[in-house]
Every structure is written in C-alpha cells, then in structure tokens.
C-alpha cells in the first residue's frame with residue numbers, strides 16, 4: 001500500500017484529497033493545526049476504509065516545521081509515495097495598510113514550507129526512482145492580483161517551481177503536478193477576509209471533490225499542470241497572457257477593489 005502526506009488536510013481541498021485517496025486504499029499522513037478536525041477526519045475514514053492514518057499537528061509557518069514533519073515520519077519508518085503540498089491561505093486587502101506579519105506568514109506557508117517539504121522528500125523518491133508530488137497553486141498564479149498581491153505572487157512561484165521540477169524529475173520516474181483551481185467552495189474566502197460581493201464572481205464555483213478528481217487524473221497522465229474551472233476560468237488564464245499589462249492591471253484593480 002502506498003502512503004500520501006497531505007498538508008492542510010483538516011478542511012476543503014486537503015480533506016477531499018484525504019477522502020478520495022483513502023477510497024483508493026492509500027495510507028495517509030495528515031498535517032494541519034486543527035487537532036480536533038484531524039481526529040474527526042481520521043475517525044470517519046477509519047470507519048470506512050482499512051488504512052493506516054498518522055496525524056501531525058503542526059503550524060507550517062513555524063521555523064523548522066518541515067524538518068519536524070520529516071523527522072516524525074522518519075521516526076515512524078514511513079515512506080511517502082505521494083506528497084501533496086496543499087496548505088495555503090491568502091489575505092484580501094491593500095498591501096500597504098495590511099498586517100505585515102500575516103503577509104510574511106503567507107510566504108512562509110505557501111512558499112517556504114512547500115519548498116522545504118519538497119526538498120526533504122524528493123531525494124528519497126529519487127533513490128527509489130518513484131514517487132509523486134502535487135503542489136496546489138491557483139488560477140491567481142497567472143496574473144498579478146491587486147488586493148491579493150502576496151497570495152497571487154506565492155501561487156505564481158508554485159507554478160514556476162513545480163513545472164521546473166516536473167522536467168528535472170521525469171527521467172527518474174517521479175511525477176510533479178501543479179494544480180491550479182479557479183474558485184472552489186471552501187473556507188478559503190472567509191479566511192482571506194474576501195468581500196462576499198467579490199467572492200461570488202461570474203465564474204462557476206467548483207467543489208473540492210472535483211479539484212481532487214481532476215488532479216489525480218492529471219497526475220496519472222503525467223501532466224505538469226492542470227487548470228480547474230469553467231470556460232470563463234480557462235479563458236481568464238489565456239487573456240492574462242495576451243492582454244497588455246497596463247490594461248490588464250487596471251481592469252483587475254477595478255474588479256477587485258472592495
């Protein structure tokens with residue numbers, strides 16, 4: 001049986017990954033800060049599936065968090081076949097007047113923890129010549145996002161980083177996928193203090209289950225990236241590349257100002 005490590009497994013997309021991988025007979029290591037939610041999820045999954053589940057309660061913005069996660073897994077003698085770097089958050093608002101500590105925490109979680117965990121588990125996958133990594137980015141990665149500036153930049157980092165790793169590791173039998181969902185029904189918008197009037201955009205909201213299904217399918221097909229959303233979401237990613245920057249940025253600033 002293979003084992004998947006999922007960060008941000010206590011809710012939303014991470015929880016859906018845990019549920020669908022459990023149904024595929026995959027052992028799980030679940031990481032997040034909310035101990036009670038992780039216990040509840042473990043109980044639910046173990047009632048339905050014969051799999052092993054380990055919980056690591058950790059704030060991944062803490063210094064050396066990835067090392068602690070790695071050491072805990074090594075001490076238990078577990079092999080991670082699938083690493084899912086999913087934990088992430090954003091913060092809506094004007095950067096200059098925002099909480100600076102929160103902006104730094106976005107970088108610590110969305111970028112540093114992801115890079116650090118990947119750097120710890122990838123060499124072991126290389127030795128075994130097998131393994132997979134899914135990094136959860138977003139369609140906000142494809143253009144700068146006024147009023148979500150650090151979040152969108154962090155997601156752009158994940159796309160670039162993951163695709164480079166896809167190319168570096170293919171020959172070693174290791175798959176790296178970056179998944180870029182459009183708007184998904186989760187706690188994300190509340191956590192990010194996103195104004196409700198803007199959260200209900202004209203794009204269709206997808207579910208976490210759809211994100212997981214499409215991501216696992218893309219991973220099976222050795223795709224480097226997948227964009228998950230309706231036609232408007234897909235068109236938005238293309239427009240971001242062809243509309244002149246000044247026009248695009250002014251349009252985005254107008255649409256996303258509260």
Ligand SMILES: NC(=O)c1ccc[n+]([C@@H]2O[C@H](COP(=O)([O-])OP(=O)(O)OC[C@H]3O[C@@H](n4cnc5c(N)ncnc54)[C@H](OP(=O)(O)O)[C@@H]3O)[C@@H](O)[C@H]2O)c1
Nearest residue numbers: 008010011012013032033034060088138183184186187188
């Ligand atoms: N929802 C969307 O529209 C959307 C679209 C594109 C991409 N995404 C991305 O999808 C990923 C999952 O988000 P979601 O939509 O499922 O939102 P969510 O329901 O808020 O889930 C976020 C997860 O990250 C965990 N987390 C947050 N801060 C953490 C920390 N400091 N240390 C460890 N874990 C932490 C949370 O657990 P605890 O609070 O228990 O720690 C939770 O399990 C994120 O990377 C997000 O950027 C979301």
